[in-house]
Amino acid sequence: xxxxxxxxxxxxxxxxxxxxxxxxxxxxxxxxxxxxxxxxxxxxxxxxxxxxxxxxxxxxxxxxxxxxxxxxxxxxxxxxxxxxxxxxxxxxxxxxxxxxxxxxxxxxxxxxxxxxxxxxxxxxxxxxxxx
Numbered sequence: 528x529x530x531x532x533x534x535x536x537x538x539x540x541x542x543x544x545x546x547x548x549x550x551x552x553x554x555x556x557x558x559x560x561x562x563x564x565x566x567x568x569x570x571x572x573x574x575x576x577x578x579x580x581x582x583x584x585x586x587x588x589x590x591x592x593x594x595x596x597x598x599x600x601x602x603x604x605x606x607x608x609x610x611x612x613x614x615x616x617x618x619x620x621x622x623x624x625x626x627x628x629x630x631x632x633x634x635x636x637x638x639x640x641x642x643x644x645x646x647x648x649x650x651x652x653x654x655x656x657x658x
Contacts, residue, residue: 538566542573545581553581554588561596568603571622572615579618586625597626605634613643620646624653632657 532540541563544552557563571582589597604619604626611619620638623631635657638650 534566538570541566542570542575542578545570545585546575546577548577548581550581550584550588553585557585557589557596558593561599564596564599565603567600567622568605568607568611568619571604571618572607572611579615582618583621583625586622590625590627598628598630601626601628601630601634604631608634608638613641613646616641616643616646617649620649620653624657627657 541553541556544550567582571579573579586597586600601623604623607615607619616638620635623635632654635650635653638646639654641647641650
């Protein structure tokens with residue numbers, strides 16, 4: 528009998544696929560399993576730029592067909608806004624902008640008070656785009 532893949536292993540696989548540019552594979556996974564939205568903050572907290580970029584591309588694609596499911600990612604993104612390094616917080620703001628719910632926008636507004644000038648700048652840009 529084969530052992531099941533752990534959540535941490537699956538999160539690593541998602542990050543690896545995003546790094547390789549296989550967003551379409553991850554899109555299919557998210558389409559089938561909404562639980563993965565709850566992991567997005569943790570996956571976004573990856574030092575690999577292509578992983579973070581892949582998440583932005585993924586959410587742009589998911590927004591077209593599954594806009595309601597995207598709100599499932601907000602709690603994990605909010606956690607990273609409070610606990611992640613500045614480079615992750617800036618990415619979180621961008622993804623929240625794609626999600627665009629009132630809850631996501633409220634978190635972006637809070638980012639205007641962030642300790643990082645770069646995060647504040649991203650928040651201003653995202654809020655301007657949303658208007």
